[in-house]
Amino acid sequence: MTALLDIIDIDTAYGQSQVLSEVCLQIQAGCAHALLGRNGMGKTTLVRSVMGLTPPRRGEIRFLGQRIDGLSTSEIARLGIAVVPEGRQIFPNLSVRENLTAFAATRSGAGHWTLDRVLAMFPRLAERAANMGNQLSGGEQQMLAIGRALMTNPRLLILDEATEGLAPLVRAEIWRSLALLRETGLSILVIDKYVERLIELVDRHTILERGRVAWEGDSGALAQDRALWHRYLGV
Numbered sequence: 001m002t003a004l005l006d007i008i009d010i011d012t013a014y015g016q017s018q019v020l021s022e023v024c025l026q027i028q029a030g031c032a033h034a035l036l037g038r039n040g041m042g043k044t045t046l047v048r049s050v051m052g053l054t055p056p057r058r059g060e061i062r063f064l065g066q067r068i069d070g071l072s073t074s075e076i077a078r079l080g081i082a083v084v085p086e087g088r089q090i091f092p093n094l095s096v097r098e099n100l101t102a103f104a105a106t107r108s109g110a111g112h113w114t115l116d117r118v119l120a121m122f123p124r125l126a127e128r129a130a131n132m133g134n135q136l137s138g139g140e141q142q143m144l145a146i147g148r149a150l151m152t153n154p155r156l157l158i159l160d161e162a163t164e165g166l167a168p169l170v171r172a173e174i175w176r177s178l179a180l181l182r183e184t185g186l187s188i189l190v191i192d193k194y195v196e197r198l199i200e201l202v203d204r205h206t207i208l209e210r211g212r213v214a215w216e217g218d219s220g221a222l223a224q225d226r227a228l229w230h231r232y233l234g235v
């Protein structure tokens with residue numbers, strides 16, 4: 001079966017500084033995958049490699065069988081990969097509704113997300129639909145960033161530190177939304193540090209250690225092996 005995303009043996013560098021070495025990661029359609037590792041281990045760089053922002057120096061990246069390393073970021077996004085970046089990056093001077101509709105895309109066979117559906121998923125955003133981006137709390141901004149990514153009707157949603165800096169109750173709300181998204185069959189790659197929540201949410205995990213894959217396996221195996229958490233995640 002062709003994988004949805006297939007990262008094959010990539011090396012990625014910033015100038016002289018090589019950050020990723022021989023990284024492989026595969027996500028099947030309909031699956032959720034977590035990318036784990038301590039700070040600075042190369043998780044965001046992997047996302048940048050996939051999106052063509054820092055293309056790999058070696059190796060291949062395939063999406064639905066098609067090679068995407070070498071394509072521009074906008075071409076990759078048009079194929080159906082949406083990223084919710086670290087730091088959210090919503091438009092402060094647009095309303096919630098405008099932030100969402102500015103990104104709407106119709107792609108047959110993928111998702112059919114509409115403004116109404118996104119607002120039904122995030123009732124807090126529905127209440128604040130007319131508010132400006134800069135009037136939202138951190139959690140609401142994060143929901144808006146996820147909603148905006150959904151409006152592109154992605155085949156793969158990538159979330160980089162979606163719960164970073166949020167209060168525990170808001171974080172719980174984001175985790176609930178991600179679980180609902182999973183139930184819709186959306187494929188997800190999530191970077192986060194809350195390994196217990198990730199074990200509940202996703203099917204498979206890849207742990208990066210200094211830019212290399214240190215471990216790969218399913219939630220059952222990661223849940224049982226606390227030594228892995230300690231060695232690679234510092235928890």
Ligand SMILES: Nc1ncnc2c1ncn2[C@@H]1O[C@H](COP(=O)(O)OP(=O)(O)OP(=O)(O)O)[C@@H](O)[C@H]1O
Pocket residue numbers: 014017019037038039040041042043044045046
């Ligand atoms: N634009 C850049 N230029 C040079 N080096 C960079 C750049 N961005 C990141 N790095 C370096 O690459 C390494 C991996 O960073 P990356 O952001 O991918 O890690 P991460 O696992 O996502 O960590 P974090 O959780 O802190 O975001 C780090 O040593 C970092 O200093």
